[in-house]
Amino acid sequence: MRFLIIDDAKKITEPLKDLIKLEGHDCVVTDDGQKGLKLIKEQKWDGVVLDLAMPQFSGYDVIDNLEKEGMMKNNKIIVFTAVSITDGDIEKLRSRGIHSCLRKPASIEKILSVLGIK
């Protein structure tokens, strides 16, 4: 499977990349929201891990954009964030087409389960 990780922190993307590779899957990493958006639109992914708090182009901006272009259904977007979000916020995001939300820090089991690897 191929996964896309969009997060501005190397310390987040590196471990995730390592994990996915250890499980024998492919992974592309980008630290920029706009580049990530482009990649989502241009290629097919089995899952996109999206950070919310990013400078210049945030995860919310990516979601807004995908929603506007009606691209949410074709993609499995997983929000992975350190921002305190309530269950209510998660419901709201789900209703907009987000597949699931992971709170940082998350265990490997949770991450793999949400990605659909285990």
Added chain:
Amino acid sequence: MRINFNQGYSSVIPIVVGIAIFSAFLIGYFEIENYQKQIAATSKEQIKSILEGMVDRRESRIETIASSIIGFYEGSQQVDQDEFKQFSKRILKNNPEIFNIFVLKDKTIIQTYPNEEYLSQDFDLIFPSFPVQIDGNNLMAGRFTIFDDLSVIILFPPHFFVIEDDILLDDYKLVLSSDWTDKTLYEIEKKSGTKSFDNVKFTNEELGELVKVSKKTNVFGHKINEIHVLDYQIWDDSFSNRVDINEVIIIISGVSFSVIIPVLLYREMYLRNTMRQIDKQKSEFLSMMSHELKTPLTPMMIYSDMLLKYSKDKLDETQRKQISVIYEECRRLAKLIEDLSEVNKIELKKLNIEKQKIDIKQFLENEIENIKSLMLEKNINFVLDLEGTWTIYCDPGRISQVISNLIRNSIDYVPQNGRIVLRAKKRESHTIFTVEDNGVGISPKDAKKIFKKFYQVDTSVTRQHGGTGLGLTISKGIIEAHNGRIWLDTKYKGGAKFEFTVPE
């Protein structure tokens, strides 16, 4: 932490309030002043008509007396001394102020009572000018024609024209004078109940506030039908427009309140604004810290977990144990950050409660499913005590958090094969939940403190299971955000019994 002084409130409001208060007092002051002026004016009007009435009454009295004497003479052929004496006695009995009655034939006194020594004397010789003086008393005289050369003169004191009982004032000064003589006819000063009858002087202020009544009368005079003017000058303290204690009180109160209240208002606004800013900054700070702390934890947790799961064979027993500790501590730290964030929200009253209608049976059974695995290790005997089912209105995630917290605490403190009971009962206006166990229980001393932040009854026990000491604090915050109550039943022996209510 910087506080911005000019944010969130305006100093205009206290100033406006101050001006409003001052204006109100100012209006009050003018009202009182106006009222006092009216009272003074009314008082003056009243006394004026009283004095005018007084003169009228006395005039008619003298005229009546004179008429009766004239009538007496007209009705008899000759009036001798005795008859005159009897008649005069009667008059004097009814009018004790009368000093003397004379009957004159031309200028000669032919009758006189009660001062009989004047008989047969020339009236003009004895009394050449006015006022007439007898024994040092100044007297006014009223002269009336009986017929032809007969006339009657009635002598009376000037105070005959001042009926003190009619003057219903407490502290006043009255001076009676006339165009007939330079000397004051009568003066009276009444002050604090005592009266004095000489040297009555008006101050400059009083002269400006006097009531003056002048009345023409022909009732007295040396000659018949002589017309003279009686001048009354009267002053009473009800005429004065002096600033009295009421007005002073109003001015002082007005100024004080119009300064004090805006100052208090300003202070209140300032404090509230400061508090709001402090809360806001605290909240922002904590959000930021929480975010900053969670970020490095992520790779720490993932890598330590990865080492344990994917490099198992490359590690020896000791290394595995060490990495395990790292991983566990990361988890603890993550929970602590989350809990601190929750506690912060509770303290700032920003806990979001999203209530829904929940079927209690389904809800509790779900809870138990989630928590079952934790009870395996100690082989805990778990009982759900629920009769029937009903709907409750609450935030399911949050209430689940509370139940889970209570049960986890119980798990920590019960022995092997221990017993935990989860009970729910429906009451009129709320549902009451109970979590009781047969563990070590909680002493009354600890009972008060358990809901406080970071308080742990036995740190060795809870630390083992990753407790932060914030669980009960957060549970309390959640229940109170639902307007419910949570408490420890101190009467329960044989373990710990926690109860909480969820209102409709």
